[in-house]
Amino acid sequence: MQPINITLDGRKVSGSPGMTVLELAREAGVDIPTLCDDQYLAPIGACRICIVENEQDGVMMASCVMPIAPDMVINTQSQRVLDHRKTIVKLMLSSHPDSCLVCNKGNCCKLRQIASDMGIGLIEYQRISQVSPIEDVNPFIERDLSKCILCAKCIRADQELVVVGAIDYFKRGFDAKPATFGDVPLEQSECTFCGTCVAMCPTGAIMDKGRSYHGTANYEVESTCAYCGCGCSISLGVKGNRVIAVTPGKNGDPNRGTLCVRGICASDVIHSADRLMQPIIRQEEDFTAVSWQDALAAAAEGLKQVKEKHGTDALAVISSSKCTNEENYLLQRFARGVLGTNNIDSSARLVNAVNRTALASTVGIAGANNDLGGLAQSDVIVVIGADPDASAPIVAYAIKRAVKYNGAKLILIDPRETGLSAFADIHIRPYHGTDSVLLGAMAKVIVDDGLVDGRSVSKKTNNYDALKASLGKYTPDSAATEAARMYAKATRGSVVWGTGLTQSAGGVDSVRSLINLAILTGQTSGLYALEKECNDRGAFGKSWEADVSSKQGLSALEVIGQIEKGSIKGLMVVGENPVLAFPDSNRVKKALLSLDFLVVQDMFLSETGQMADIVLASSSFAEKEGAYTNFEGRIGTLNAAIDPIGGSLPDWQIILKLAEAIGSPMPFDSLRQVSDEIKALAPTPKRPTKFDFYPITSITSPDDTSKEYPYKLLMLSDLYTLGNGAEIAYSYRLQKHASEAFIEIAGDDAEKLGASGGEQLNVTSPVGELVATVKVSNSVPSGTVYMPMALPSGSANILLDITLDEETKTPRVKTCNVSLKKVAVNG
Amino acid sequence: MVKVPEVDIDQIKKIIDEDKDSRWPVTPLVERIQEEVGYIPPQCIPLIANAVGLFPSQVQAVISLHDQLYTEPRGKNVVRVCRGTACHVRGGKAILKAAKNRLGLEVGETSEDLEYTMETVSCMGLCALAPNMTVGQKIYGNMTLLKVDKVFRKNEGET
Numbered sequence: 001m002q003p004i005n006i007t008l009d010g011r012k013v014s015g016s017p018g019m020t021v022l023e024l025a026r027e028a029g030v031d032i033p034t035l036c037d038d039q040y041l042a043p044i045g046a047c048r049i050c051i052v053e054n055e056q057d058g059v060m061m062a063s064c065v066m067p068i069a070p071d072m073v074i075n076t077q078s079q080r081v082l083d084h085r086k087t088i089v090k091l092m093l094s095s096h097p098d099s100c101l102v103c104n105k106g107n108c109c110k111l112r113q114i115a116s117d118m119g120i121g122l123i124e125y126q127r128i129s130q131v132s133p134i135e136d137v138n139p140f141i142e143r144d145l146s147k148c149i150l151c152a153k154c155i156r157a158d159q160e161l162v163v164v165g166a167i168d169y170f171k172r173g174f175d176a177k178p179a180t181f182g183d184v185p186l187e188q189s190e191c192t193f194c195g196t197c198v199a200m201c202p203t204g205a206i207m208d209k210g211r212s213y214h215g216t217a218n219y220e221v222e223s224t225c226a227y228c229g230c231g232c233s234i235s236l237g238v239k240g241n242r243v244i245a246v247t248p249g250k251n252g253d254p255n256r257g258t259l260c261v262r263g264i265c266a267s268d269v270i271h272s273a274d275r276l277m278q279p280i281i282r283q284e285e286d287f288t289a290v291s292w293q294d295a296l297a298a299a300a301e302g303l304k305q306v307k308e309k310h311g312t313d314a315l316a317v318i319s320s321s322k323c324t325n326e327e328n329y330l331l332q333r334f335a336r337g338v339l340g341t342n343n344i345d346s347s348a349r350l351v352n353a354v355n356r357t358a359l360a361s362t363v364g365i366a367g368a369n370n371d372l373g374g375l376a377q378s379d380v381i382v383v384i385g386a387d388p389d390a391s392a393p394i395v396a397y398a399i400k401r402a403v404k405y406n407g408a409k410l411i412l413i414d415p416r417e418t419g420l421s422a423f424a425d426i427h428i429r430p431y432h433g434t435d436s437v438l439l440g441a442m443a444k445v446i447v448d449d450g451l452v453d454g455r456s457v458s459k460k461t462n463n464y465d466a467l468k469a470s471l472g473k474y475t476p477d478s479a480a481t482e483a484a485r486m487y488a489k490a491t492r493g494s495v496v497w498g499t500g501l502t503q504s505a506g507g508v509d510s511v512r513s514l515i516n517l518a519i520l521t522g523q524t525s526g527l528y529a530l531e532k533e534c535n536d537r538g539a540f541g542k543s544w545e546a547d548v549s550s551k552q553g554l555s556a557l558e559v560i561g562q563i564e565k566g567s568i569k570g571l572m573v574v575g576e577n578p579v580l581a582f583p584d585s586n587r588v589k590k591a592l593l594s595l596d597f598l599v600v601q602d603m604f605l606s607e608t609g610q611m612a613d614i615v616l617a618s619s620s621f622a623e624k625e626g627a628y629t630n631f632e633g634r635i636g637t638l639n640a641a642i643d644p645i646g647g648s649l650p651d652w653q654i655i656l657k658l659a660e661a662i663g664s665p666m667p668f669d670s671l672r673q674v675s676d677e678i679k680a681l682a683p684t685p686k687r688p689t690k691f692d693f694y695p696i697t698s699i700t701s702p703d704d705t706s707k708e709y710p711y712k713l714l715m716l717s718d719l720y721t722l723g724n725g726a727e728i729a730y731s732y733r734l735q736k737h738a739s740e741a742f743i744e745i746a747g748d749d750a751e752k753l754g755a756s757g758g759e760q761l762n763v764t765s766p767v768g769e770l771v772a773t774v775k776v777s778n779s780v781p782s783g784t785v786y787m788p789m790a791l792p793s794g795s796a797n798i799l800l801d802i803t804l805d806e807e808t809k810t811p812r813v814k815t816c817n818v819s820l821k822k823v824a825v826n827g
Numbered sequence: 828m829v830k831v832p833e834v835d836i837d838q839i840k841k842i843i844d845e846d847k848d849s850r851w852p853v854t855p856l857v858e859r860i861q862e863e864v865g866y867i868p869p870q871c872i873p874l875i876a877n878a879v880g881l882f883p884s885q886v887q888a889v890i891s892l893h894d895q896l897y898t899e900p901r902g903k904n905v906v907r908v909c910r911g912t913a914c915h916v917r918g919g920k921a922i923l924k925a926a927k928n929r930l931g932l933e934v935g936e937t938s939e940d941l942e943y944t945m946e947t948v949s950c951m952g953l954c955a956l957a958p959n960m961t962v963g964q965k966i967y968g969n970m971t972l973l974k975v976d977k978v979f980r981k982n983e984g985e986t
Binding site: 164169179 | 869873880881882884885887891892
């Protein structure tokens with residue numbers, strides 16, 4: 001295409017067709033002020049600050065929406081332009097309150113900045129204030145629309161980026177404002193409090209709601225969110241030694257300007273009043289704070305004693321997906337080299353092992369093999385066993401964007417209605433546990449209809465005949481047929497799956513059936529395995545692959561079993577809370593109590609810590625360096641934003657110091673050396689030349705409910721309480737927002753039980769029981785009930801039992817059978 | 828307080844089904860609903876949004892942009908008294924007062940039985956007949972205080 005030449009402020013510049021004047025000006029280094037422009041949003045020319053003048057006809061226009069045309073003569077700084085800009089800013093200020101001194105955004109307000117750049121002080125215009133009550137009932141976002149300049153950034157962020165559609169313009173003229181449907185407060189609307197609009201709002205109209213006025217951050221540190229497997233880039237706004245605001249990272253990927261409610265609440269957890277400030281040691285019933293020297297000596301002594309009395313194999317280490325790649329690597333070297341045991345595992349196994357096994361046995365990869373950009377460009381997306389709205393918000397944003405703005409087709413396979421249902425072209429609601437049958441049936445349709453990608457199947461795959469033979473037993477119904485055809489005909493098909501698939505019985509086979517479909521149709525570059533906790537992929541991946549010893553140690557859940565049998569006597573837990581995170585809380589507690597020695601590294605005195613002999617106070621992600629690997633395989637770097645709080649230390653330093661105290665120091669002085677060693681040891685992933693079909697031979701009946709326990713309970717992903725509950729327990733804002741423990745139940749089941757919404761139900765499983773409030777829901781199938789894993793107090797894991805899958809050593813942390821009974825109300 | 832009448836959702840669904848595939852469907856759709864139902868019941872906004880692939884907040888934005896699209900129940904007869912200059916000098920103010928008294932309604936209010944909604948307009952372009960008043964689609968020119976009562980009596984007799 002021909003470049004277009006224009007004159008900009010007297011200079012000849014050229015740009016490509018389709019560029020706007022603003023884009024070209026920026027490229028040419030000419031500064032034009034903007035308020036409503038954002039790199040992630042489509043320009044709309046709402047604020048008019050970016051006006052420029054075309055010298056040829058004297059027309060003033062908003063440069064952000066004006067495409068360049070040949071031989072334009074543009075002035076961006078003429079007196080006329082500057083006068084107009086001043087007028088526009090003054091008009092905005094004339095209806096803007098003078099509360100800058102007490103506004104949290106005061107010193108980073110773009111309106112104020114532009115006004116001061118232009119030398120605008122007092123306004124000579126008549127003030128017409130837009131009176132609006134401050135909306136601050138919800139704990140996350142404070143809206144003061146008297147400061148709104150109607151730039152529509154919040155509206156566009158909501159509709160274009162996170163695709164929730166909670167707000168749009170309402171009314172017009174002086175009454176115009178961004179409003180929810182029905183003009184209700186945010187907490188009653190669709191709003192998910194993702195905070196994307198907070199970061200984008202150029203004034204103080206939308207603000208992060210802190211406990212009190214906290215002013216503007218002195219500086220920002222780029223880091224990586226430590227909550228879920230998305231690994232969003234975040235900016236930590238620091239003032240003093242305090243993280244006062246969390247905003248989407250400047251680096252962009254993977255979240256590109258968006259975030260979610262859990263991300264913006266990270267600062268609560270960092271500065272929770274419950275943080276451990278010092279290591280503590282058990283003295284009879286109570287804990288006493290001690291110095292690091294004493295604590296490390298005691299921990300070393302404890303581990304040594306177990307070693308001397310029972311041998312090295314009586315020791316075990318459990319690490320966590322909350323630890324960085326470097327820390328996980330250090331820990332496994334610590335376990336094998338310093339303690340001399342191979343019993344080292346990570347809680348990430350609960351999430352990641354199934355994916356790793358299934359993917360390795362078929363396409364030879366370790367996790368998702370494409371990034372979110374690829375997902376957004378897909379034309380057919382299959383989502384199965386995942387509710388990304390809750391478990392991986394930025395994945396949900398990408399899927400919704402693809403469907404709403406790129407015309408992608410969405411096939412949703414989930415027994416429950418989720419936030420994606422409204423976007424789905426086909427929603428198949430299989431009975432829980434029959435995913436692999438459904439996927440097998442879809443494969444049969446693809447083979448029978450001749451939709452197989454013949455060339456790649458014959459050249460690049462093994463086992464096709466075996467697969468074909470195994471498909472005979474399926475009888476596809478119309479929905480499966482339609483879905484299979486839609487997926488097979490895609491030019492760029494993607495599959496997204498989550499813990500609904502992997503953490504259920506037969507999870508490995510379900511994932512393999514899904515991958516069979518992808519190989520059959522040649523769509524192998526769109527496999528998206530979602531993870532749950534922040535470093536599931538990294539904690540179980542890279543650092544583990546760099547194997548120091550070949551002898552197979554015990555897996556995380558086997559450790560619990562071996563403690564019960566008495567062969568494990570000493571345990572070190574780093575950053576994990578097995579009492580809440582592992583199935584069967586009561587059994588885990590009992591096992592941990594029977595240990596000779598338990599040392600825990602944690603930011604808080606967790607349920608597991610309370611049973612420990614020593615708890616070593618570790619630092620949060622904001623106080624240390626390192627790296628997380630997100631579900632895409634992207635490495636997200638952590639940068640220390642603040643000094644460790646109190647006397648806490650980053651986990652990696654504690655591990656090094658503990659090794660020293662034991663008397664066999666590890667050869668590292670800095671984290672850099674650790675990451676260098678990982679790089680040197682980790683095998684470079686080989687791209688397999690051939691893919692393997694994995695025929696599924698047996699179909700197990702998924703309905704194992706009994707008369708005694710007639711309901712199938714599924715663990716629901718919940719946006720505000722995802723994970724094992726650590727975040728919710730220590731974030732005052734999430735805590736404030738969380739509802740009580742609820743159980744979602746279908747209307748006819750509720751009728752059968754004689755329970756209505758708001759009443760209490762006793763939920764009993766073979767191993768435990770709890771009480772939850774009924775939420776009657778049309779979105780769940782009858783016979784199945786849902787509840788979130790992390791409850792405001794405690795965890796629903798007390799209902800689950802530890803039955804391990806032979807192949808992956810993972811428990812089913814998604815389901816169990818329960819009986820329900822109404823709690824009798826007295827009086 | 829106006830009692831919100833029961834809304835015939837099936838009737839609205841039928842309208843949506845018939846009109847949703849036109850090119851810019853929102854405005855004509857809500858106009859037709861208002862014509863047939865009398866106003867746009869807020870509970871039908873999510874249905875419209877769903878049918879045309881928008882968010883409810885976006886449909887609400889379109890409705891709120893137009894002053895003459897209503898999301899609250901309106902009377903069967905909308906009474907509009909002209910407050911334009913010509914009508915004013917010929918006693919429009921008194922006509923408005925008389926109409927308000929007769930119906931017991933302030934401007935913008937709707938009677939409990941959903942019979943009348945009271946409004947004013949700035950000009951109807953019928954200045955030669957000033958002062959003017961309309962009830963529903965009917966225009967009454969050369970209004971006098973006596974005629975106000977007559978108009979309403981006639982209207983009530985007919986309905």
